[in-house]
Amino acid sequence: MGEVDPAFIQDPEHRPKLSPIEATGIPVIDLSPIINKAVENSSAIEALVKEIGSACKEWGFFQVINHGVPLTLRQRLEEASREFFAQSMEDKRKVNRDETTLTGYYDTEHTKNVRDWKEVFDFFAKEPTLLPLSSDEHDHRIHHWTNQSPQYPPNFRVIIQEYIEEVQKLGYKLLELIALSLGLEANRFEEFFIKHQTSFVRLNHYPPCPYPDLALGVGRHKDGGALTILAQDEVGGLEVKRKTDQEWVGVKPTPDAYIINVGDIIQVWSNDAYESVEHRVMVNTEKERFSIPFFFNPAHDAEVKPLEELINEHNNPAKYRPYKWGKFLIHRRDTNFKKHVVENLQIYHYKIK
Ligand SMILES: O=C(O)CCC(=O)C(=O)O
Numbered sequence: 001m002g003e004v005d006p007a008f009i010q011d012p013e014h015r016p017k018l019s020p021i022e023a024t025g026i027p028v029i030d031l032s033p034i035i036n037k038a039v040e041n042s043s044a045i046e047a048l049v050k051e052i053g054s055a056c057k058e059w060g061f062f063q064v065i066n067h068g069v070p071l072t073l074r075q076r077l078e079e080a081s082r083e084f085f086a087q088s089m090e091d092k093r094k095v096n097r098d099e100t101t102l103t104g105y106y107d108t109e110h111t112k113n114v115r116d117w118k119e120v121f122d123f124f125a126k127e128p129t130l131l132p133l134s135s136d137e138h139d140h141r142i143h144h145w146t147n148q149s150p151q152y153p154p155n156f157r158v159i160i161q162e163y164i165e166e167v168q169k170l171g172y173k174l175l176e177l178i179a180l181s182l183g184l185e186a187n188r189f190e191e192f193f194i195k196h197q198t199s200f201v202r203l204n205h206y207p208p209c210p211y212p213d214l215a216l217g218v219g220r221h222k223d224g225g226a227l228t229i230l231a232q233d234e235v236g237g238l239e240v241k242r243k244t245d246q247e248w249v250g251v252k253p254t255p256d257a258y259i260i261n262v263g264d265i266i267q268v269w270s271n272d273a274y275e276s277v278e279h280r281v282m283v284n285t286e287k288e289r290f291s292i293p294f295f296f297n298p299a300h301d302a303e304v305k306p307l308e309e310l311i312n313e314h315n316n317p318a319k320y321r322p323y324k325w326g327k328f329l330i331h332r333r334d335t336n337f338k339k340h341v342v343e344n345l346q347i348y349h350y351k352i353k
């Protein structure tokens, strides 16, 4: 790829700085008070809830340690991901994502209409996963989607499923802490997920790029779901738009930590108390990078709107009109493959002005 392919080139104002600011202050939160149940300590839990609330408010991003997901499981999936992407293109394309499969391998994702310098493999947490067949609001057909299973590496499916089991537990715990931090019942969000969550794991591979000053591994975006639980490797490259000054700052890799970010749905549920923060991924000329986000998403029929308990007609009216998560997700997926002239669906399209 010596020639610069224009599909990957960011507009000048969105190009990365090659020596980014390293973020100091992105909170690292120790979850041991809720993971180590033997020592139930309510004041430690209370302090944790406060810490989570401030992190969501001030950053929209934080890292967690002592999170309960076994490191060996993460390492096995990281290894499987390396093995999968190291195959020939022909082999990877055997599990290609297309209109009829929704998950699987692909390398043509566009973010904000510019192609990302990456290849990915997507895998739903639930099998089957129920989602609308189309984004048309009058089309009520629901499709039951299944996953594609690569033949190689062996046990790929078992490894990814075991990982999902564990990371999902972490997801529910984080939702509880976030609910408590908003003054809600701990299990307030559970009903949206428990039956038919539409979560998925994505394996990301960012190959070295000959023009890291022009392209991005993933262009600037906000995650559309509820919560993202991200494992990044030691290479680094994830940048977050700092809320205090709108500067792009790098998230330094912390071994065995997960990076958590608030997605658009929590922003809407909380009526903007917590905001989904913009982020992007830089690439470099020498090192390939791997990351594994788990996108924790509610059921397709979850109606996303500011929660009753958090709004008040007089001094905090609802800032969003309700929308159906499944329709939103399918609309997004339909528009991620090609370059379009306009921006795809965003939560601000539902904003009450
Ligand atoms: O690779 C990363 O660090 C982040 C990827 C990301 O933001 C995404 O896939 O939504």
Ligand SMILES: [Fe+2]
Residues within 6 Å of the ligand: 221, 222, 223, 228, 279
């Ligand atoms: Fe993201």
